[in-house]
Structure formats: C-alpha cells, structure tokens
Amino acid sequence: MFFSFISFVILVVAVLINVAFFTLLERKILGLSQFRKGPNKVSYGGVLQPIADAVKLFLKEGAWLEKVNTKVFMLAPGLALGLSLLSWSALPLNILEFDYAFLVLLLVMSLGLYPVLLAGWASNSGYAMVGGLRSVAQTISYEVSLSLIFLSYLVLVCSLNFTAMSELTRTPLVLLTAGIFILWLISGLAETNRTPFDFAEGESELVSGFNVEYGGGGFALIFMAEYSSILFFSAMSSLLLGLGAPMNSGGFMGLLAVGYFWVWARVTLPRYRYDMLMGLAWKGILPLSLAVLSFVISVM
Template identity: 50%
Template sequence: MFLFDIYMIIIGMLILVIGVLIGVAYLTLLERKVLGYIQIRKGPNKVGFMGILQPFSDAIKLFTKEQTYPNFSNYMSYYFSPVVSFILSLIIWMLIPYYFNLISFNLGILFFLCCTSMGVYTVMIAGWSSNSNYALLGGLRSVAQTISYEVSLALILMSSIVMIMDFNLLLFSYYQNIIWFFILMFPLSLCWMSSMLAETNRTPFDFAEGESELVSGFNIEYSSGGFALIFLAEYSSILFMSLLFVMVYLGGFNLSFIFYLKVMFISFVFIWVRGTLPRYRYDKLMYLAWKSYLPISLNFLLFFLGFKIFLM
C-alpha cells in the first residue's frame, strides 16, 4: 500500500510538471499575440492553425541549436545554473494544495519563501560564471533587487498569515467566503502585485535582463538549451505567482472554472503591464521597496495584529 502511494505521488507530480510546461508554452504564445495587438501587428499566426503550434516550433528550434559557451567561462556553474533555476521553478509547483493523491503542505508559505530566495543564486551564478561584464552586472542587479523587495514581500505575506494564523495555503479559501483579502487589504494587495513583477524579473522591473543598457543582461552568453531553460523558469514563475495571488488574495483555491479564469487574468496582467509600462529606473526600485513598501507593510502588519488581538 505504501509503495502504491509513492507511485501515485510520482505520477501526480509528472502530470503536474507536464501540465506546467504546456501552460508555459501557451503563455509565451499569448504574450506574443497580446504584445502584437498592443503594437498594432499580428503576432505569430503562421505555424499551425492561427499560430497554435508556434511554441513547439520554438522549443524544437531552441533545443536543436548549437550550444556555445565562452572560452573563459566557469563551465560547470555556467552549465548547471539554468538547470537548477528550472528545477527550482518546478519544485515550487508542489505547493498547490491538493485534496487527494499529492502533497498538502502545512508550512506552504515558508516553503515558497525559501524556494524564491534560492532563485536569486541561480541568476547571480549565471551572470558571474559567464565571465562577461554585462552578464555580471545583470547578476549583481538581480541580487540588489532581490534583497530590496523580498523583505517587504515577506512582511506583506505576514499580514495575510496573521489573519488566518496558519501557513497552509488551503486555509486561505476558508477565510475568504465573505470578503476577498484583495479588498480587505487593498493597498497591500497592490504592493504584492508589483512585488510579484519584481520577483519574476518582469517589466517594469526587468533590471537583471535590461536589453537597452545590458544587452540582455545575465543571460547574454547563453544559447540553445541553457537559454530555453532560463526562459521556461521565468514563465513558470509567472504562472505560479499568478496562482499564488489568486489563492492568497482572490478567494483561495477551488477546482472551478472561475478559479482558472482568475489565474488567466492575473497572467494576462503581467503581459498587459509589459506592453504598456516603460522600464523603471534602477535606483527608483530601491527607493520604492525601502521607503514605500516596507513602511506600508510594517504598518499594516501591526494593524492586523492589533485587529486579531482585539477579536480574541
């Protein structure tokens, strides 16, 4: 019986990973289509019906290209950092609260914070091991950026945790039957949204890969499979952060069509922001994180602690 349970967990994880990879493939297609229409052009529409096979065409092209690497790079860390980045982005998906057959984390939010904190090392090592000044600058920017917003990121989450007094993501749905936390914690939920953009290195906070000033940043020396894995890790993180936002702020987890619509809408917001906002200035993000989000999140944390003690 015990072996059967293990097999079921492994099969469930495989199905989850395949589902995530297909979701990532079509998120890239959605992004290219939406950006195309924002810029008054078509986007991919030739491969397959209405461009529907374009993601698989891109995948085949990327993984069959020649794998190049700089002569003076630190080869082992250069080679393995995209792999570790991709594995980390898939491991976080084990957090989805299942009702059957898979894992239900009692300390899910702690696990999430640990995994996202590890993600910065892969970017830093990718930048450093490439032995390129542009890549190194991108890696250093990523480290400074992560330190800035992850402090307030954890504190914003703390307010939600104080309200439910648990780290289990499944419990968020029980406490949001009457009112969503998005409305209850209105400024905080928007702070969390922009922190999500910084977490996933997306416009307007894509400093680690600033094309205009760093010629693509930390991933400049990557080609073929390494570049594809970095790309997959980023888009997998976007999907997961959308899912987490819905679980924590938009009514919690339930296996309904409305839940998936919410996740799709938040993923669309990531693309929408990319199509409409210019890149933020680097020092302005530091200013925003330390002088705006940190005081706001601390004040709200104290307020919700007082509110909880008053109710007790």
C-alpha cells in the first residue's frame, strides 16, 4: 500500500510537469497558427516559460472581495485540481489497479462539477455564478453521453477494467469503434470546457466565467486542473484507440496526437451558441450513443 501511494505521488508530479509543458506546446501552436512566435524569451526557445508563469502566479498577491465566502472560495481550486489528478488513478498504469475502473472514473467525473459550482457561488459575483451554473448544466448533459459511449467500449471488451481495451485493435471489433470515437471526442471537448464548447469561460459574454474573481494561486490551480483533464482525456482516447496507456510509446504518441487535436479545435472552430450546445447533447449525441450501445449489445 505504501509503495502504491509513493507511485501515485510520482504520477501526480509527472502529470503536473506535463501540464506545464503542454501549455507551452499549446502556446507555440497558437503562435504558429497566427503567424507569430509564441513564448521565446525565457531560456532557450521559451522552454522555461511555464516555470516562470507558475512562479509569477503563486507569488502574486490575491485580491479578496468584501462578501466572498472565504473558506469555500479557497477550497474550490484545490478540490478541482485534486479530483482532476485523482481521475488518473483509473488508467491502467500499473500503479493503482481497479477491477471496476469504469465505476471509479464515473465517480470522480461526477464529483468534478462541484468545484466549479462552489467557485462560482463563493465568488458572490453574477458573472461567476452564471458561468458556474452553465458549466454544471453542460457537464451533466455530456456525462450522460460519455457514460453510454464508455459502456459501448466495455461491452465490446466484456470487462469493466480499462486494461482489456488495449486488446481491442487486435480484433475485427475495432471497425465498430470509429463512429463511437468521434462521439467520444465531441463529448470530451464539451466535458473539458474547451473550444468550441467553452461556455464556462466564454470571455465574450461571461468575462472568464466562474473563475473571474480568482487571481494568483487560485487561478493557477484552476488552470492546472483544466489542463490535467485535457491530458487525461487524451490518454483515455489513446487507450480507446487501442494504443495502450501512456507508459508505452504507442500510447504516448496517441496522447500527443489527441492533445494536438484539442489545441487545433481551439485554433480552428468558432464557439457554439449555448442553446445549440444543449440541443446537440440531448437531441444529437445522446440518441446516437444510445443507438450505438444498442447495436453493440445486439452484435455481442
């Protein structure tokens, strides 16, 4: 048990380091897409820019509003990052092996909406509260579809453990998963509040949404939680493609490819309207995911 705990701590440190340099990769891609260089001043090629940003944010003095619920306001960012990092324990990384990893992941994902709601409520700001409520509605809507998409894969591999998914590409059943994977990517973009579904932080109408009152360390923790979730969904996507966990070369390359897709979507796609987003969830992706699950069960 002690060695499992130490291994999980090492995993957390590795994820946080990857989060830092994934933000650098994103800023480089955004710069190239807009015909500019991106970060290039701090050390060689801007490699240490994420470290400089982290030091700046955590040393920055926080601004406290008069009517903020202080305890909840301080708790929400740490809780968001903790739940985001805990979701990594469901992956088959030979650290914490769960026989029912699917249920563990659903539990952690369902708890992930509470920090957003708490942050919006405790800020005592209209913009933050609206952003939190919109994020909760969006997350709940797409978690239903994500659960059904997961179930389709689990029915194919006949297991609740994600380790069996690495065997999926060695069977003819992989032909059934192309359409399911597209639904997974769309739902993953919405679940992580990324463009074109970033309504929880829509700068044009919410002035950054639920985290508008956060600065310094609190903002940094929320920022890290978001990018940890992006990397987790990229790793899970690699697993669903049958490339394996990020511990091997195929899984790592799959993680990079899907991570690049997340950044590409931010560069390329315009933001949806909120009513179109909810309509897509309940009238588009949910019926399709139900139909796919029914078809997979009938085939098996």
